[in-house]
Amino acid sequence: MEHALAIDIGGTTTSLGIVDRTGKILAKSSIPTRGENTFGEYFKRLRKEMEGLVSQNGMEDKISGIGIGAPCANPFTGVIEGATDLPWPSPIPLKDIFQEATGLPVVLGNDAKASAIGEMMFGAAKGLKNFIMLTLGTGVGAGIVCDGRLLYGSRGFAGELGHVTVRRDKSRPCGCGRHDCLQNYCSAGGVVATAKEILKDSAEDSLLRNINEDEITSRYVCECAEKGDRLSLKVFEETGKVMGEACANFAAYTDPEAIIFFGGVAKALRFMEPAIREAMEENLLFLYQKRIKLLASGLEEADAALLGASALAFENVLQ
Amino acid sequence: MEHALAIDIGGTTTSLGIVDRTGKILAKSSIPTRGENTFGEYFKRLRKEMEGLVSQNGMEDKISGIGIGAPCANPFTGVIEGATDLPWPSPIPLKDIFQEATGLPVVLGNDAKASAIGEMMFGAAKGLKNFIMLTLGTGVGAGIVCDGRLLYGSRGFAGELGHVTVRRDKSRPCGCGRHDCLQNYCSAGGVVATAKEILKDSAEDSLLRNINEDEITSRYVCECAEKGDRLSLKVFEETGKVMGEACANFAAYTDPEAIIFFGGVAKALRFMEPAIREAMEENLLFLYQKRIKLLASGLEEADAALLGASALAFENVLQ
Numbered sequence: 001m002e003h004a005l006a007i008d009i010g011g012t013t014t015s016l017g018i019v020d021r022t023g024k025i026l027a028k029s030s031i032p033t034r035g036e037n038t039f040g041e042y043f044k045r046l047r048k049e050m051e052g053l054v055s056q057n058g059m060e061d062k063i064s065g066i067g068i069g070a071p072c073a074n075p076f077t078g079v080i081e082g083a084t085d086l087p088w089p090s091p092i093p094l095k096d097i098f099q100e101a102t103g104l105p106v107v108l109g110n111d112a113k114a115s116a117i118g119e120m121m122f123g124a125a126k127g128l129k130n131f132i133m134l135t136l137g138t139g140v141g142a143g144i145v146c147d148g149r150l151l152y153g154s155r156g157f158a159g160e161l162g163h164v165t166v167r168r169d170k171s172r173p174c175g176c177g178r179h180d181c182l183q184n185y186c187s188a189g190g191v192v193a194t195a196k197e198i199l200k201d202s203a204e205d206s207l208l209r210n211i212n213e214d215e216i217t218s219r220y221v222c223e224c225a226e227k228g229d230r231l232s233l234k235v236f237e238e239t240g241k242v243m244g245e246a247c248a249n250f251a252a253y254t255d256p257e258a259i260i261f262f263g264g265v266a267k268a269l270r271f272m273e274p275a276i277r278e279a280m281e282e283n284l285l286f287l288y289q290k291r292i293k294l295l296a297s298g299l300e301e302a303d304a305a306l307l308g309a310s311a312l313a314f315e316n317v318l319q
Numbered sequence: 320m321e322h323a324l325a326i327d328i329g330g331t332t333t334s335l336g337i338v339d340r341t342g343k344i345l346a347k348s349s350i351p352t353r354g355e356n357t358f359g360e361y362f363k364r365l366r367k368e369m370e371g372l373v374s375q376n377g378m379e380d381k382i383s384g385i386g387i388g389a390p391c392a393n394p395f396t397g398v399i400e401g402a403t404d405l406p407w408p409s410p411i412p413l414k415d416i417f418q419e420a421t422g423l424p425v426v427l428g429n430d431a432k433a434s435a436i437g438e439m440m441f442g443a444a445k446g447l448k449n450f451i452m453l454t455l456g457t458g459v460g461a462g463i464v465c466d467g468r469l470l471y472g473s474r475g476f477a478g479e480l481g482h483v484t485v486r487r488d489k490s491r492p493c494g495c496g497r498h499d500c501l502q503n504y505c506s507a508g509g510v511v512a513t514a515k516e517i518l519k520d521s522a523e524d525s526l527l528r529n530i531n532e533d534e535i536t537s538r539y540v541c542e543c544a545e546k547g548d549r550l551s552l553k554v555f556e557e558t559g560k561v562m563g564e565a566c567a568n569f570a571a572y573t574d575p576e577a578i579i580f581f582g583g584v585a586k587a588l589r590f591m592e593p594a595i596r597e598a599m600e601e602n603l604l605f606l607y608q609k610r611i612k613l614l615a616s617g618l619e620e621a622d623a624a625l626l627g628a629s630a631l632a633f634e635n636v637l638q
Contacts, residue, residue: 047355055412072606082605130473144572146472151465153574154449156605160571163604165564168486176604245484252479253572255472284481285495286401287391310425 008111008305009070013140018059019310023122025303027057028128039088047101065105066098068312069114069305069312075156078108084196085139085176100159103192109312113159114152116143118308124260125297129260132250136265140183146254166246185242189266191218194232195235206231209287222268233271240272244279262297262304269296321383323632327430327624328352328389330404330457335369339628342441345623358407362477364419376411384424385417386632388433388624394475397427403494404458418611419524428631430480434581434587435462439625443579443617447468450577455584459502465573485565504561507584510537525550541587552590559591563598570607580625588615
């Protein structure tokens with residue numbers, strides 16, 4: 001059976017794994033994406049980690065290709081182009097770098113799109129031909145599947161839904177140089193920004209006030225929400241409202257059966273879902289009302305990204 | 320050579336024509352969409368018009384199929400579902416009605432999508448694999464072509480871009496029951512609404528004040544703009560600004576090479592284009608900046624709709 005080396009380069013963590021054709025992850029590992037000073041040093045560390053993973057598992061001659069998911073990856077050129085969520089200057093010709101280092105065929109794909117393919121092959125989107133997968137993490141990424149196909153667009157940049165403008169009052173600056181992108185509200189940082197706004201506007205007691213405001217993370221807000229903290233629940237309600245409004249617009253593009261949520265912030269989906277649904281239904285054109293499922297990813301977070309990256313390799317190289 | 324009977328049902332006018340496979344319109348005609356009291360009466364009149372057109376041109380035995388473009392048409396079921404721009408209650412099983420009346424194979428498709436196919440076969444989108452065609456008329460319709468394919472979505476309702484919400488202040492009610500849809504700004508009625516707002520907010524003299532405010536049409540605003548009327552030019556500038564902001568978001572969905580404008584309001588494209596471009600570039604994610612062409616339809620308005628409707632028949636029935 002053929003195996004792929006799967007690599008997912010996230011804004012915070014880089015995961016790698018050896019995946020077989022059935023979607024089984026035989027071994028996996030990770031390194032911090034921001035642990036080194038330059039891309040050169042990062043790649044050196046990643047390469048060592050890759051080689052260790054392969055040799056420790058006796059897979060030296062069994063890897064048929066490498067699939068890499070990364071933000072702002074151009075699948076046609078194999079280059080990362082100006083990813084605002086990664087710490088290195090771009091463009092980075094990632095495909096060539098990996099190919100030269102390993103001698104293996106390499107497929108580079110957008111991380112969020114890779115996850116959508118993984119979800120379609122192995123997860124909650126099995127059998128669905130029209131869905132949008134939203135990855136809520138350091139940024140907000142998306143993979144749009146319409147009429148059974150993942151959308152690429154003229155240069156492979158279809159589905160940058162994290163950078164759809166959702167407000168027109170320029171209240172939140174974005175790393176992309178603009179304002180009020182969806183990811184300024186629905187990424188991990190977006191949740192924190194909303195938490196700070198709510199804390200400022202309210203005098204109500206909250207677990208969120210137990211730590212220094214600068215130490216608040218979306219994970220902490222989620223933990224407080226789990227304990228029933230009212231302001232934390234309100235943070236996810238606000239986040240869900242913006243998300244739901246955006247989802248209503250998304251529907252008008254590709255008439256999806258489902259929107260699937262994935263990534264760190266999606267762990268708080270149960271706190272956001274009522275607000276997402278309410279805002280979505282309220283803002284949906286009648287044609288789409290009461291038809292769109294909101295689903296949590298069917299896969300473990302790290303696994304989905306790896307399975308997605310492996311799916312890139314299986315689909316494009318090994319067949 | 321095979322011929323199709325093409326029918327385009329617009330909010331105001333229903334056009335029909337006999338089209339050959341090369342995209343030549345051999346004969347055409349039209350009736351008002353709102354001239355009769357019921358759908359039954361309308362269909363009776365349309366049928367008479369169809370039969371007249373066919374017999375006058377000696378085509379009785381030469382029509383191989385019928386292609387119909389209409390708003391809110393479900394291509395999978397052949398039914399019009401709740402089109403807010405048509406005067407009859409829906410659903411209307413249009414495909415079955417025409418098939419029964421004529422004995423010919425019938426393909427029903429969304430009018431805006433049909434135009435996109437027509438544009439790709441015969442017009443400005445020849446050779447393009449990624450574009451969005453926006454029809455600015457009584458409403459705003461769209462056909463999205465991504466990776467060389469027209470998007471349909473789960474029930475054929477992909478690309479209802481006229482009903483994307485572009486403002487969040489609920490200032491303009493829409494026929495769909497919601498507020499601030501793109502078509503409330505960029506359709507013929509949207510242009511008129513903007514004209515009235517500008518007239519109200521300004522004391523400046525204008526040709527627009529020469530007629531009763533209730534008689535202002537988008538065509539009249541365009542005529543005044545052609546004469547250099549400043550407020551009329553401002554109307555299209557405002558219209559273009561909203562359009563440009565929306566186009567910037569559209570880009571993030573399907574990474575298009577071009578956005579093509581078509582329909583009555585698109586006749587004022589030269590007055591809107593600088594504002595569309597400026598607002599679009601200002602709001603585009605860097606990945607898409609300075610790459611998206613804004614094009615006017617390469618076909619005459621009535622022809623594009625007919626050619627699109629015929630393309631539906633040629634693509635789906637005759638092959």
